[in-house]
Amino acid sequence: MQTILQQMPIVIGALNTGFVQTLRLFFVTLLGAFPLGLVIAMGSMSRLHVLRGITRTLVWIIRGSPLMIQLLIIYYFPGLVFHAPIWGGGESGRFQAAAVAFIINYACYFSEIYRGGIQGIPVGQEEAGLVLGMTHSQIFFKVKLLQMIKAIVPPMSNEIITLVKDTSLARIIALQEIIWAGQSFMKGSQGISGAIWPLFFTAVYYLVSIGILTILLQRLEKRLSYFR
């Protein structure tokens, strides 16, 4: 029987590997959802009724149902129903499916934040710019953009922090992220079995990452606090 101290390097190694996968999913989701969210926001504010209807319905469905179900559907549906598994086998296929599900899900949340930011700017700002002879693009870049960013940062921060924890949902399609790695020592892996403490240990990873993120995001918020 090994002591916990002896098991530690093995467990840390496995958790680190899982954590890398967690981080990859986190960053890929942000990278995809930031721009896609903007596209969806534009769609939901479009003057075309059809486009607006479609995007708003999509946002309603995605925000109204659990991310876990979306993950399961995106991962299994093509294979089971069309007998056409589009996700490659193994870990890389699971990662692709998870990334797609997360990007779509988070893009929908982001789109509502963008929309709030854009629509929250008083029309007076636009009109003041127009009356001063500015072009529409000058008004956007010189007047509205920074105000939008300021309005968006706090709700966006909340979503980003939620995303750190949400990545663990990818466990449901057996993506080998940090929870999966921690759990493996319960069933048995690398000579360690029946150990629950590695799972608790994963919480430290989350706490530290969220702590760092919170500090960074608060700094950004502070930098924008010179105006109201």
Next chain:
Amino acid sequence: MAILEVEHIRKTFGKTEVLRDISFQMEKGTTLSLIGSSGSGKTTLLRCLNFLETPTSGIIRVNGETLFDASVVSRSREKEIRRKRLHFGLVFQSFNLFPQYTALQNVALAGELLAHEREDWRQNRKSIRQEMQEKASHLLDQMGLSDRKENYPHQLSGGQCQRVAIARALALEPDILCFDEPTSALDPELTGEVLRVIRSLAERHMTMIIVTHEMAFARDVADTVIFMDQGEICEMGDPKDVFQNPQKERTRQFLAGYAGV
């Protein structure tokens, strides 16, 4: 020659006719005050002059140049509309300052952006910018805001904000400066400082159209007063005559609501 000629302006929103056949003229260097009850179309008229609304019909001329003629179908390019707009300035009831810029930047910004279109912008960028800053600074001095130039709007009182907004509008040297109830959003004790600034502009013969509910001010500062009612000019004339001896029953009723003027 009249600096501004407005002929038969109409404006409808859907089925409601907000402006019906508005015509008047203004001489350069004079002040016009526009009074009338809520919903009579005063704001809409100012917005039409500033191209924030498009009149349904009518003509707007400045210095003899036709800026707008509803009967001439034109799809003006943005650049063209912007050039026309610059004949007018507009000071809003709610200031609409840009919150992320200091008072000085608020005043200088539009001029700098316009200067991008100058041919010598690339060569003289620095000196043009310098020039704009100095002009803005000078305007803020005139507004009595010498010690407030580096403050952001949220650090200023309503009266100070409105004076920055007036400086911002003046920076582009409009032919005609319009005010839409410039003191309505202010605490009563702050209206004085804004009215004083407008009065000093009138003394320096800035051409101005002022929508206001301050009847004493409208009477004292204006060369001409227009009383609007239900989208029409009901009465127009010398303020002394209109206020002391209104010809129309509707004017009398309206003014009776401001007893003590």
